[in-house]
Amino acid sequence: MxxxxxxxxxxxxxxxxxxxxxxxxxxxxxxxxxxxxxxxxxxxxxxxxxxxxxxxxxxxxxxxxxxxxxxxxxxxxxxxxxxxxxxxxxxxxxxxxxxxxxxxxxxxxxxxxxxxxxxxxxxxxxxxxxxxxxxxxxxxxxxxxxxxxxxxxxxxxxxxxxxxxxxxxxxxxxxxxxxxxxxxxxxxxxxxxxxxxxxxxxxxxxxxxxxxxxxxxxxxxxxxxxxxxxxxxxxxxxxxxxxxxxxxxxxxxxxxxxxxxxxxxxxxxxxxxxxxxxxxxxxxxxxxxxxxxxxxxxxxxxxxxxxxxxxxxxxxxxxxxxxxxxxxxxxxxxxxxxxxxxxxxxxxxxQGIRQAVRYRQLAGIIDTLALGLFPLLGAYLGMILYVTFAGGQGSWQVAGILLAAAAFLWILTRDLKNSYLLAMLFAGALELTYGVETYYLLDPTVGGFFREASNLIFLAMAVLGMLKLFFRLDGDFFISTVDILILGLLAFLSIVFHHLAVSLDLSLTLLKGAALYFALKVVAGRYRFR
Structure with a gap:
């Protein structure tokens, strides 16, 4: 199967x-x-x-x-x-x-x-x-x-x-x-x-x-x-x-x-x-x-x-x-x-399970572990920058527009947890992610290393993101209607691209996008409440 x-x-x-x-x-x-x-x-x-x-x-x-x-x-x-x-x-x-x-x-x-x-x-x-x-x-x-x-x-x-x-x-x-x-x-x-x-x-x-x-x-x-x-x-x-x-x-x-x-x-x-x-x-x-x-x-x-x-x-x-x-x-x-x-x-x-002593102790440990998302996102950002400039990828232009729009929305709202702001951050990062996923085609020696590294980073982000989703502290993020819409569109587009055989890399990139989105939400939540 x-x-x-x-x-x-x-x-x-x-x-x-x-x-x-x-x-x-x-x-x-x-x-x-x-x-x-x-x-x-x-x-x-x-x-x-x-x-x-x-x-x-x-x-x-x-x-x-x-x-x-x-x-x-x-x-x-x-x-x-x-x-x-x-x-x-x-x-x-x-x-x-x-x-x-x-x-x-x-x-x-x-x-x-x-x-x-x-x-x-x-x-x-x-x-x-x-x-x-x-x-x-x-x-x-x-x-x-x-x-x-x-x-x-x-x-x-x-x-x-x-x-x-x-x-x-x-x-x-x-x-x-x-x-x-x-x-x-x-x-x-x-x-x-x-x-x-x-x-x-x-x-x-x-x-x-x-x-x-x-x-x-x-x-x-x-x-x-x-x-x-x-x-x-x-x-x-x-x-x-x-x-x-x-x-x-x-x-x-x-x-x-x-x-x-x-x-x-x-x-x-x-x-x-x-x-x-x-x-x-x-x-x-x-x-x-x-x-x-x-x-x-x-x-x-x-x-x-x-x-x-x-x-x-x-x-x-x-x-x-x-x-x-x-x-x-x-x-x-x-x-x-x-x-x-x-x-x-x-x-x-x-009382609610999130008020239980053991649950809060475990959630605190996971909240500390979630700090690892910061270096993970930083390492991935460094990979994106290297591939964009060293590999001559043109994806930075579209991504730059999306990230600029996200910055403008943040100036207006001062709310890094705003779902629409996160959606724009996510779309821009996803555009650059596709460049990393396809870089190995241009340079199999160096690009293969980047692809394996990105797989490990996304796996770690997915694990930490899911743990935070299930073990939340008061004030932490929760899945909103916009989040469901974004994740649903990801699944839909991934299915369409897979069946149309447009690009296996693009289909896999969309699936990895869910881990990236959760990571952005966790980081945004810590920024606001800490």
Whole structure:
């Protein structure tokens, strides 16, 4: 799989979702499509619940542009449209549990018959050899399994960012498995959905500004279920069917446990209550965000185990998973029965995560490390000057105009954090960057050194910029609408140039521009506040 194409798939879905969520949120608030708080829910204000539209549309757009429409892909997308419609109708006007369940079954059948995706082997579950399903049982079992995953993800969507974050971990694990298995189209589907989901999660982390709703949770469960089938049931697949079960084990076992308890109490298995795993952690005294982080950690551990031990016999992997899960369940029951022995859990704070002591300590360390952006930008400026004058590059003329305009705007505003000023600085620097990237063609000996040096500088700037983005102090920069527009245009132009084969150097330069832009924002932020 081409890494450049993977980047395009991810970036297209990411920016499509980032751009779509704000107008969707405004429309939902104006039209009243919001999730009202009640005794069962943990949020206290009405929140829009149609974020799943952005996830699915961004995913579909990226797939239609880049992914080869092989029969399995066509089947997944066709069934995805059915499950999307089911979730959307439920979010906007409401559906009974029976009708929603029927929509899930129809979506699964569409994918089975259009894409030919069905479960025909369960792997070596008991150590006695592979278990093969007879043809008459393959389709019903496939529908049963995928509908189970759909409802597991749907029921997991009880805290801000929980279902989305667990799905991100699962999709990342699936993408790695698909890559190692040579299943390019499955990997592309995972990457496209991963980009769309991360774009949405920016607005869904605690405290959430929008929910994914059933449009999102049903769609995610559907995609994860059939991606697991796609990974394990192809003729040349080397991924054991047990591996996706371990990756998705937490939501699956939680759903089985909760539904079993409801049936034992003669209630509907779909009746809402507060008996899920995340509710138990809240009962222990953990606050909202740390409950989500803790469940992320559990999912990440099992995802890592599934990848590292993917070649282990299926029955051994499954027994290990069930054994460890049983031990953790018994430990959780003991903690719930004797909460007075675990008072340290109640030391958690309900304040925003950026007010936590540990977070601020880590953010301070990263803020100090970010000082390294100054010498990095200085070194890169020296390279630009050398190439511009020694190499006879003419790019300095256009860049000079842009930089002069930026200087004029700074004189007027005295605000180096102004997004438009940064955009002009960025455009001018990007123009000169292209000269550095192409200098090796004029002088392969010296130019090759400059290109390697620029690659290292951009890598360092990208790492520091992303760290500052995720670990911000009060007053630090944040991504604005203008930033999203600029980065979105970068991704779009890079895609266009790549497909038109105009210039590979120009396409790569545009991708590097994102790192340069973040670096300029960090430096500008320090200039203003320090």
């Amino acid at each position: 081409d890494p450049i194409q993977s980047c395009y798939i991810f970036m297209t879905a990411l920016f499509a979702a980032l751009i779509m969520v704000p107008p969707l949120r405004r429309w939902a608030l104006e039209s009243g499509n919001v999730d009202q708080p009640d005794a069962r829910k943990v949020h206290t204000v009405a929140i829009p619940r149609i974020g799943g539209i952005a996830i699915f549309v961004a995913f579909l757009l990226s797939c239609l542009v880049y992914v080869d429409l092989l029969p399995p892909v066509r089947g997944i997308l066709a069934g995805g449209l059915v499950i999307f419609s089911t979730g959307l109708i439920d979010d906007i006007s409401g559906l009974t549990a029976r009708r929603k369940f029927l929509g899930e079954i129809v979506a699964c059948l569409v994918t089975v018959f259009v894409g030919g995706l069905q479960i025909h082997t369960l792997g070596n579950l008991f150590g006695t050899g592979p278990i093969l399903l007879p043809p008459w049982a393959a389709v019903p079992f496939t529908v049963f399994a995928v509908v189970g995953v759909i409802n597991a993800i749907n029921l997991l969507d009880g805290l801000d960012g929980l279902a989305g974050g667990v799905s991100v971990i699962a999709l990342t694990s699936f993408a790695i498995l698909a890559y190692h298995n040579g299943n390019t189209s499955a990997a592309m589907l995972c990457i496209a959905l991963l980009g769309a989901l991360l774009g949405f999660l920016k607005y869904n982390f605690f405290p959430a500004r929008i929910f994914m709703g059933d449009t999102g949770s049903l769609g995610l469960g559907f995609m994860l279920g059939f991606l697991a089938v796609y990974l394990t049931q192809m003729p040349d697949s080397r991924v054991s069917p047990v591996v996706p079960v371990v990756i998705l084990g937490l939501p699956i076992l939680d759903t089985l446990w909760v539904m079993s308890r409801r049936l034992l109490h003669r209630l509907s298995p779909f009746a809402p209550d507060k008996t899920h795993l995340h509710h138990k952690f809240l009962d222990l005294g953990l606050e909202h965000r740390f409950t989500v982080i803790f469940i992320y950690g559990i999912s990440l551990v099992w995802g890592t185990v599934a990848i590292l031990f993917r070649d282990t016999e299926g029955h051994l992997l499954l027994l290990t998973y069930l054994g460890v899960t049983l031990f953790l369940y018994l430990l959780l029951r003991a903690m719930l029965r004797h909460p007075e022995r675990f008072t340290f859990l109640r030391l958690d704070s309900a």
